[in-house]
Amino acid sequence: MAKSYFGAVDEYGFERHEDFDYGSYEAFMSNYLKVLASRAQKWAILLGDDGKSVKRTTTVKRYVRKGIPSEHRPSVWMAISQAEIMKEQSPDLYQKILDGPFEKELVDLVKTDLPRTFPDNIYFTKEANHQTHLFNILIAYAHNNRVVGYCQGLNYIAGLLLLATKNEETSFWLLKVLVEKILPDYYTKTMDGLIVDIEVLSELVKSKVPDVHQHVINLGLPWAVITTKWFVCLFAEVLPIETVLRIWDCLFYEGSKILFRVCLTLIRQNRQKIMSCNDFTSLAECFKSIVKDYSALHCHEFMEKIFTVPGSLSNSTIIKLRERFAKQRREQQQKEPPR
């Protein structure tokens, strides 16, 4: 194939693997670059010359759904997620934690995962300074939130925040707002919020795509096996990076409901592929492939779909389902105390 306009490393520093499909990617980007240019103009007008902080308004929400230009992501994420307010309330917090001292056990845990986070990204390997930044973010957060400490998966989230914002402290505050305000208790030692949300998703699939739900059960693949990484990593290391960042745009504004929209979109728009799997192995392979295909790569269309394909999904539905499964889980735990 002719030499591609796109290099062996993508714009976020990830090495493109030998089997990278330059043809499909070029087809995607030739369209998406136009979208990006048009959105960049609109955002420039919205933000004005002084680059003022955005407010949470319906216009901004609509703009966010259509994608935040990468250069504005750090400030807009901070504003719409209200991490900015958290930071203003304790401006010295991050630096103070980094002054130490650190607990050895936490340091060892975090250090083990540093070289294992994005080993195919040049900023984390060849230009190794991102590993230092990543260590600082994760160790600061582990000491700041003792209930969570360090949970595997946070390394990918903090790592991608770092790649998107290029700023250690901004990444720390965004990580903090995600874990403490936006998401349920996914990362605590019992991961209760994660287990409940997987049940919630299963229930939503059951009501919205019942044949898929039944088929997946019949083939013996638990939803938790399929979706644990989707929830824990917020699709980082699952979907193509541009798609992940577009999802995070909405996640910071609209909250964790977005994750269900993404899951349901992946499941519903791949309904036929899933239904045509007739054994456990092909089903497991199917779920690996649908997060990497053409539709998952075309992030702009994909993000339009997440607001239409799953149908209506109200916050109150999610809240009710979460309460129901959390209650079930508590009752179950009372019956059989943990080992």
Place this chain on the structure above:
Amino acid sequence: MATNRSGAAQRPNGAPQTKVCQFKLVLLGESAVGKSSLVLRFVKGQFHEYQESTIGAAFLTQTVCLDDTTVKFEIWDTAGQERYHSLAPMYYRGAQAAIVVYDITNQDTFGRAKNWVKELQRQASPSIVIALAGNKSDLAAKRMVEFEEAQAYADENGLLFMETSAKTAMNVNDIFLAIANKLPKSEGGGSAGAGGARRLGDAEQARSSSCCK
């Protein structure tokens, strides 16, 4: 393919069509002991010095050939961090085989491996075949767990045991082959969970029995 490199078991040329059995195998063990690296070596013959940390679990398949049987492994490679423990039963439920991995340079990981063995003996299928893998044997200079200690523990508990190195490939195919040999290849074995192999349908058998060519 895997078995050919190890040379341990090959189907003689012109042998009649072999039986194909499918088994679910789960890898368990502390974080960063090399579970994913063992699988990557076994399935793709590759090794990465820095293997990405596994979140939840990863699924892969690989086929090995014994004299008269083709064994297809459905491999579940799990996350090692303690807090993912509550999800583990999903992966070992119905498994016919498990590899419990520790790092020979880290005594704590051996203790954690023993806990996994205990849990499997209590909670998993009674007929599950358990192998203990002392990984990173290439780092013998930093050894903290003696071979004899682990061997004695494995003998007491009826486990297969090998020291392995995903980096040099030492004993990697061998441990999977040893498991394949020990698994019951009963005719018409039941479904997952019953302990027996799952026989594949004819069409699928035709596809997967080419592994020894």
